[in-house]
Amino acid sequence: MATITVVGVGPGDPDLLTLKARDAIRNADYVAGFETVLGPVRRWIGGEALPMRYRNQEDVLEQLATYAEADKRCVVCAWGDLNFSAKELLDRVRRRADVELIPGISSAQMACARLGLTIETSMFITLHAREGHEEGLRELIAMLKNRRRNLVVLPRPFDLMPTDIAGLLLEEGIAPKTRLYALERLSLPGERIREYDISLLAAEKSEFSDLTILVFPMHERGDHKVDLD
Numbered sequence: 069m070a071t072i073t074v075v076g077v078g079p080g081d082p083d084l085l086t087l088k089a090r091d092a093i094r095n096a097d098y099v100a101g102f103e104t105v106l107g108p109v110r111r112w113i114g115g116e117a118l119p120m121r122y123r124n125q126e127d128v129l130e131q132l133a134t135y136a137e138a139d140k141r142c143v144v145c146a147w148g149d150l151n152f153s154a155k156e157l158l159d160r161v162r163r164r165a166d167v168e169l170i171p172g173i174s175s176a177q178m179a180c181a182r183l184g185l186t187i188e189t190s191m192f193i194t195l196h197a198r199e200g201h202e203e204g205l206r207e208l209i210a211m212l213k214n215r216r217r218n219l220v221v222l223p224r225p226f227d228l229m230p231t232d233i234a235g236l237l238l239e240e241g242i243a244p245k246t247r248l249y250a251l252e253r254l255s256l257p258g259e260r261i262r263e264y265d266i267s268l269l270a271a272e273k274s275e276f277s278d279l280t281i282l283v284f285p286m287h288e289r290g291d292h293k294v295d296l297d
């Protein structure tokens with residue numbers, strides 16, 4: 069089977085692309101990816117860009133696989149790191165070719181860095197999936213009832229947004245005063261970090277970016293350094 073290289077492009081800031089990913093993109097004959105994902109790497113694309121949309125992703129990946137079969141160097145770009153909440157895209161590529169993976173910096177790592185949290189004391193839950201988000205929600209609720217780690221949660225644009233999640237947690241009996249942060253557009257222009265408790269978040273009227281991460285930290289503020297708005 070032909071090989072397609074999948075690279076993680078980082079959380080948005082073009083300077084957070086790894087050198088290995090940059091070289092793979094620069095040397096590729098074809099670079100596929102969702103349009104927003106190609107944004108941060110566009111300057112490095114030496115061959116032909118194949119922008120995809122949700123509707124035509126199967127067609128674009130099929131085309132890419134035929135190029136790979138013809139010994140062309142083919143790259144698929146994934147947002148952040150390809151090992152976090154990118155399974156659907158990875159599976160689609162894996163169905164068509166062997167994959168070489170070049171990891172990137174995840175938005176979840178960015179969130180930990182901004183809040184001064186260690187990865188080894190954190191758990192990561194994605195609700196950003198077509199299937200399996202109910203299980204993710206159940207896990208989140210169970211973990212909030214038995215706190216052992218920081219919880220880093222990806223909402224699901226646009227039907228399971230931060231305010232929806234907060235409302236569901238209140239319905240499930242999670243303490244309204246439970247503290248959390250909403251981190252938007254990390255590493256991008258307009259980055260914003262806001263601190264809430266769950267009841268305040270449930271009542272929030274302003275909209276959240278589709279690039280938002282929720283973090284429920286274990287420790288009281290002051291145990292770690294945070295630059296808030």
Ligand SMILES: C[S@@+](CC[C@H](N)C(=O)[O-])C[C@H]1O[C@@H](n2cnc3c(N)ncnc32)[C@H](O)[C@@H]1O
Nearest residue numbers: 079147148149152174175222253254279280281
């Ligand atoms: C499909 S997931 C992909 C995550 C990606 N693989 C990663 O490692 O960052 C997309 C979700 O990641 C989160 N996200 C990605 N980039 C972000 C950023 N720059 N700031 C905040 N959240 C971000 C948001 O929750 C967004 O809905």
